[in-house]
Amino acid sequence: MLDIADELHRWVEEGRDFAVATVVSVGGSAPRGPGAALAVDSRGTAIGSVSGGCVEGAVYDRCVQALEDGRTVLERFGYSDEDAFAVGLTCGGVIEVLVTPVGANAPGRPTFAAALSAASRGAAAAVARVARGPVELLGRALLVHPDGSYEGDLGGHPDLDRVAVDEARALLAMGRTGTVDVSEDGARCPGGLTLFVESSVPPPRMIVFGAVDFATALVRVGKFLGYQVTVCDARPVFATRARFPEADEIVVDWPHRYLRRTGTDDRTVLCVLTHDAKFDVPLLEVALRMPVAFVGAMGSHRTHRDRDRRLREVGLTERELARLRSPIGLDLGARTPEETALSIAAEIVAVREGGTGAPLTGSRTPIHRDKGGRGTEGVGTREAA
Known part of the structure; x- marks a missing residue:
């Protein structure tokens, strides 16, 4: 979402309602990494991209639906073997996309507005959102500053807010975006809640x-x-x-x-x-x-x-x-x-x-790597600097 902060900040300033779809995890070969976003406003105007074209139409429709019903959803898009033109990534990868409505009366709009303002100014900040968990918590967001101060809440769970702030500050210090699994009481807990932390840092x-x-x-x-x-x-x-x-x-x-x-x-x-x-x-x-x-x-x-x-x-x-x-x-x-x-x-x-600089033609090297130079395997945490 923060990769299109300038445009979204302008939409907020203009009072537009919009929904934003953000890639939260990537598996295999996919055109764009975590943090890539596509947004649609109430006029049908779209900005950004989550896949370089493969699933843009389907994600656009999910954003329109989110504007209509006000619900945050986590959608999974993968390769379609039966029909290369069906809703799927023909490059063979899998992505998970968090679609969040940001209407004028949405409870999280002030937090999103502050995050977009910070990112558009080039200020260091991180947004922690619930990407997987109870329906009532999906999309809830915190804006975390480098000094540990924060805005917003994750649904009235102070312990969850505390661990989200700690995790967001750690990722922000490295200028990274990624996911972390926790429980509602704030403990590390695979299979519990998944927080998606998106960092915005000044350009290198x-x-x-x-x-x-x-x-x-x-x-x-x-x-x-x-x-x-x-x-x-x-x-x-x-x-x-x-x-x-x-x-x-x-x-x-x-x-x-x-x-x-x-x-x-x-x-x-x-x-x-x-x-x-x-x-x-x-x-x-x-x-x-x-x-x-x-x-x-x-x-x-x-x-x-x-x-x-x-x-x-x-x-x-x-x-x-x-x-x-x-x-x-x-x-x-x-x-x-x-x-x-x-x-x-x-x-x-x-x-x-971590690239080799060698031609991809005839190479068996994964096209998309994590920061360690390895190919991404399976949907899960992947850093995006």
């Missing part, structure tokens, strides 16, 4: 060092992938808004000095495009000792060997050097800045999602 950062032509294309691709993109270069004549209109931030400073003082986390991506030792070596000496998601550096194999030697001379260990992706990017035969940016982005996604 991509910091591009080196205001070169390749950086211009990489900024565009980084924005397309949902990163907050910063360009940093010590040369003011190159690090300009005119050259990087799509960057969120442009910094004129020595790269290593800026990296030491700026905020990073374990989702941050660092792309070093300067391929100049006087910039690269001090920067990478800092970067490779930081707990970031990705550190890549541009340059030829010869440049990499020289860079590796210099980094060893300043004291980096084998373990630290092993984190460096250099030369940066997957082998796509790229030549132009745009092709090179695509190559770099492809490697970032492969590292983030």
Whole structure:
């Protein structure tokens, strides 16, 4: 639901009634992961997607029905062997979708409104909803903030609220979405209630060092992938808004000095495009000792060997050097800045999602993996960052 927060927040502000269908679990191969959502308002307008097209029509109908009868339902959609055009995922997967009406008088509307407002502002928050359990609790929601404060309730069960807050804060701290099984008194209890926790966190950062032509294309691709993109270069004549209109931030400073003082986390991506030792070596000496998601550096194999030697001379260990992706990017035969940016982005996604970078043609590797790089088997908890 939070993946379409901007539009839904506008609907709330306009006073529209709507129903939202959210993927809460995935099994096998499915086009979209937990948290993907489709919403339908009382005018019949639809936004979002839960399956890339396979079951959209059926989910749309469930949303319309929910608006009419005010009931929250959990629906399961799987592959239809008899008719590929029947209601099913022809890719062979299974998804469970929670369909919740959010009418003007719905008891949970204030909680949904607050959650959508927070997500649209880029604030960190998590929504915990009852996805499986007694009918009267389905769809009940809590909005949980990082400090443990919360809004809403899960049907008048304080112990359940307490454990939902704890679970939501844990997932929020990791920026993850997933399910957890509990009992109504708040104990861990497989087969009891299933809570679906959807996290909204500020976008991850991509910091591009080196205001070169390749950086211009990489900024565009980084924005397309949902990163907050910063360009940093010590040369003011190159690090300009005119050259990087799509960057969120442009910094004129020595790269290593800026990296030491700026905020990073374990989702941050660092792309070093300067391929100049006087910039690269001090920067990478800092970067490779930081707990970031990705550190890549541009340059030829010869440049990499020289860079590796210099980094060893300043004291980096084998373990630290092993984190460096250099030369940066997957082998796509790229030549132009745009092709090179695509190559770099492809490697970032492969590292983030545990992909191999190999062609899928002829491969037996699962197309959709969990965060450990494994194929999803069976409907159940699956994280979605």
